[in-house]
Amino acid sequence: MSRYVDCHKRKQEKKLEFVRQYDEKYMELAFTVARGSEQSPRPLCLVCDQVLSNNAMKPSKLARHFHSKHGNLKGKPVKFFERLLIDMNNQKKQLKNMKTSEKSLLRGSYLISPQIAKTRKPYTIGEKLVKACILSAAEDFGR
Template sequence: MEPSKQKSIMHFFQKKPNSENLVSGFNMTEEETTTSDLQHGLKRSCNNNMDHAEKSKREKGDFIRQYDSKYLEFGFTIAPSSEKVPLPMCLVCAKILSNDAMKPSKLTRHFHSLHSNLVGKPLAYFKRLLSETENERIKIKKMTKTDKDLLKSSYLIALLISKTKKPFTIGEDLIKPCMLAAATEVLGPEQANKLKAIPLSNDSIKRRILDMAVDVEQQVIEQVKQSRYFAIQLDESTDLSNCAILSCFVRYETEESIIDEFLCCLQLHGRTRPVQKYFGLLILMCKSKV
């Protein structure tokens, strides 16, 4: 064969694509396309399942179960102060369950597992338990509830006693009997009985005065914190029991004027030297965070 013809034939075979390679390439492309489609389909299905689960969970969390009067047969009533989101409360053990447990199956499981000895009791038994629970709740409210007007009257009388520097026992020994006698003559016995509920014992007056003193001190400290500048003046003295006392006075500015106030009275341990005064004032500043 001539060299020119041989070279042309070799050139033809080099440029001609292989049919097997074409088939394999086509098969590989088809497999890759199928795999990518499957992956995208699986991803979409997973995302849809996750969205559906989150939506159902959100709807389940927003759903509030309501109480049914039939649940009294299982020994359950509504827990007090749960009107917006009703919570079941067991009348036997007074245990409060979650709102999700407001189902007959869960209530029955609680009753049978913890109070199996009461299974088969009639509905009248649970109605009696309900009435007893409500009566006890009313009694506790009456015992713990103090009329605001009577409490305010106790504070006003304690303030007058402290201003006049009288002993705390004067409230129960003198002031209260005078009020009852005057109210009985002027208003009648029925109105006078209301004044008997005013707490004026020695311990009550002491607590009222301490509460007012702490409140006044906190108000002065808050005003000092809000002012840009303030000054403190100290004065030491002794009381009747010969204890060293450090009196603290403060002067601070407000938007309108400059105010002088009595801040507090500290007890000094030992001598009234400048070191003790400094540490006493330092402790006060640290506690009040001035």
Template sequence: MADAGAKKKRRQYNVEYLKYGFIPSPHSEQLPFCLICEKTFSNEAMKPSRLSGHCKKLHRNKADKNVNYSKALRDKCDNNKTLHDMFAAEAHNNDYGQRISYNIALNIAKAGKAHAIGETLVTPVIHEVMTIALKTNSEPVLKAIFLSNNTVQRRIDEMDGDTEENICNILRNTEFSLQLDESTLSNNVSLL
């Protein structure tokens, strides 16, 4: 009887498995991934006989293809965008739009202008610059930049709170001293 505590043998991927149309799974290097049906199999299936059997049984019309066909499928699979890649690109677009929105709000605050100037002046100016000077469609950029009156006010308040918090942290963590002078007024009242 086999020892119950014995470890299972974990097979490693071999480059020769590419001729059967298999690569290591994108999620785990120890699992085979069929390039044709795009399925991941257990580690126990990582035997040449099982990989070949899968290919001959389920992909008869592609079983006699050479290794170059599998390499082309592998390259195509490597170039496919994942869900993570799509969300990362969208998050990057939102990130630059948010950064631009904060910078414009900062400039509005520095200039001491009304917060509504973002919608009434800045947005049309961005549109004009992009369409006339850069000859590009300004719509995706303008959708990413939020400059409504309330948004500008909120961004200025957030930056104000953040600046105040940073200054307080610096003062808490920095040693400094205060010098006080005491003097008296003409009616013998002391004044610090």
């Protein structure tokens, strides 16, 4: 029994040691490397945004995913998938910019709310008076 356990552990250790690396040819199948997976690179499908395990970094498994889920894109050139990668990166940058502007708006809201509470007026005054004042001030700064 103990030999079986030892042998089984050795097999698992061997499996854990082997890490597959990304090859540029995988771009033909619409796969790139997922961000944050430099130690153990994982394939990211550019079409459906699905991240697969490192064990799936085999051409046969990537091809199976591509042909079974995205068979309509079979004859597309590599430039098409490179454009998808560029578009995905641009989309992430835009989302990051939106998040920072939302944080600024939320911070401004938190600064205004206590001031409204101190006047003991209903919070609807913020929609009428404060919003109008902030919009006019923002327009003035924009000039």
